[in-house]
Amino acid sequence: MSKEFKGGGLEPADGVDFRAQAHRLLDACLNQLENASERPWQEPPEGLDTRYVIAGEGREVGKLVDQITRDVLPYHGGNTHGRFWGWVQGSGLASDLIANMASSVVNANLGGRNHGANEMERAVVDWTRRKMGYPEGASGLLVAGTSQATVISFQAARLRVLKDVRLKGQGDQRLTAYAAAGVHNATRKALELLGIGAENLRLVPLRGHRMDADVLAQMVREDRASGALPFLVVGTAGSVDIGAFDDLNALADVAAQEKLWLHVDGAFGAWTRIADQPWRGLTDGIERAGSIALDFHKWMYVGYDCGMALIRDEAEHRAAFAARPAYLKGADSGLAGGEPWFTDYGIDLSRGNRALKVWCALEMFGEVAFSDAITSNCQLAQLMAQEVARQPRMRLGCAVISNICVFTARDDLSPAEQSDLNAAIARQLQDSGDAVFSTTDIDGITMLRAAITNHRSQPEDIIDAVACVAREAAGVNDRGEIG
CATH class of the missing domain: 3.90.1150.170 (Aspartate Aminotransferase, domain 1)
Incomplete structure (x- = not known):
């Protein structure tokens, strides 16, 4: 007799068949992993779009698995293949398969409340904090990627100089930010989204593929004299074009002297902190930054998507985002407990368990x-x-x-x-x-x-x-x- 799931039309009608088809798909996925070197990118065939048209009538799970193995698995983006070096994309790991299976059945929402997945994210944040040289008590949040982490970091930086910006807005105050010519577009987008404006991103000339720290200091002083409020300098750890690194210690010196927030765009390059020399030395000084944006789905190889905003001062991070309406009121115990809630540190209330992919990868393979x-x-x-x-x-x-x-x-x-x-x-x-x-x-x-x-x-x-x-x-x- 087949096992019946409870839940009306949104549960498998035949549990035994569902289990068999799930095992069949698992085998196909394992074959894909084991033979990744034989599966480069290939152009999707004509007519694939018509195969994805949703009829909305429902299908047997076996037929669904047939189509996934025929139409989904072969036409991937190519980055799982060993000769994929386009753009900056990670390759994915076998541990992702294990993590995603567990994540899908638990379906954790890491916005808050008292459940075990929160402790896993805190452990991943703490591990990353230590690798980047941040002090105990520093704050972090797993996000979709560096673009989102950049917005979160810049908002915390802005709140340092405009304490009432969440209530009153920026008004006519002209904030200025500084980055090397050729900085990733995530910096520009973040300034646009926050209402600071792309024209207030001041591009500093390069000297030997690095931001010229002397010119930076001069530009800051000139802008301040003209009535602007300089607040942020963005250092690059791994430029997208050639993999160059700013002198982060030199930028930290200028930031300290001019009272600027130093943010490091370390989308992939931050991870040289765990590489051997001489590459580890490329990120010397990153531990002095006010914030770091980085990705696990690039140079830590885990599956998409998984990034992090890491912020040195937990109080400044929380102040930039914390908001608790009545329906999100916490408690001393029970499911509404579990302080702090991650929703107080970023944009999202509904958040999947990205930490599980990182935790599984580190536990399975080791640092x-x-x-x-x-x-x-x-x-x-x-x-x-x-x-x-x-x-x-x-x-x-x-x-x-x-x-x-x-x-x-x-x-x-x-x-x-x-x-x-x-x-x-x-x-x-x-x-x-x-x-x-x-x-x-x-x-x-x-x-x-x-x-x-x-x-x-x-x-x-x-x-x-x-x-x-x-x-x-x-x-x-x-x-x-x-x-």
Whole structure:
């Protein structure tokens, strides 16, 4: 006799069949994980959109599993494959499968109240606090990603200089923020969303791929003399184009002198804190920041989405967001207990258990495995640079700093021809499944860019991928046309 779930039409009609089909899908997912190296990105077929049209009539779970294995699993974004280095995307972990199974059946809301998942998030925040060198009692919140973490951090920074901003707004006060030219767009968006305005983001010139701290100090003093209220400097730990790092100690010195809040955009680069030297030294000074935005779904490899806002002063963090209407009133005991509630530290009241993915990953593999993987990614970027240097007509866009390698396939062509060729090669290698590069512009040339945040990448992947680029570039005539 089949087991019946209670819950009317929103529970499986046949529990035995549901269990069997769930096991079948689990096996398909495990096969996908075990054979990730054989499953590169492939373009979705024509007509896939029609297969996803929702009829709304309900289907047998077996047919649903059939379609998932046929239409969902094969047409992924490619970042689970060992030769995916496009943009900055993490590769996902086997531990995510375990975490997501548990998370889906518990369905925890980490906005607040008294349940065990809150303790897990606090443990993940505390572990991250220690890795970043923050003092005991520092505050943190798991969020969708660095973009959201940036908004949360900037609001806390603004509240330091405008104590009544939550009640009265910013008024006609002109706040100014400072970041290196080329800072990630998340900073601009956050300033726009908070009503500070993108025009009040002052871009500081670079000196050797780093924000010029002397020019920063001068700009702050000039803005203050003109009636502005400088309040924030944003340091970059891992720039999106070339993986560069600001001198965070130098920025912290200016921030202390000029009474600014130092925020670090460490979306992926903050994790050099657990790498070997010399890469660990790239983030020296991060422990002096007022806030850090970082992602676990990039260079900690866990599944999407999972980021964190880490803020040094818990009281300032809470003051920026705490609000408890009557229906959210806490209690000394029972389910309404469990203070503090995470909703008092951010935008969301309804929050899934992102911490479970991080906790499972660290508990399953251990810290050393992540340190080794991050260090290896930096070494692979150096290896790619060496392979590029071995090719007579390739050229690096700049020296490799961390985990990003940028280069052109043919430096004997004009800038426009190089740009067209590099973009074409990126598309061809994506289509063929050989490798996924993205592109970026360096000195007016669109170049191939490998951002290596992939724990599955191996030295042979790097060597073969550069050889594939050389193969495609060899078929180009003197006018930059692919033959």
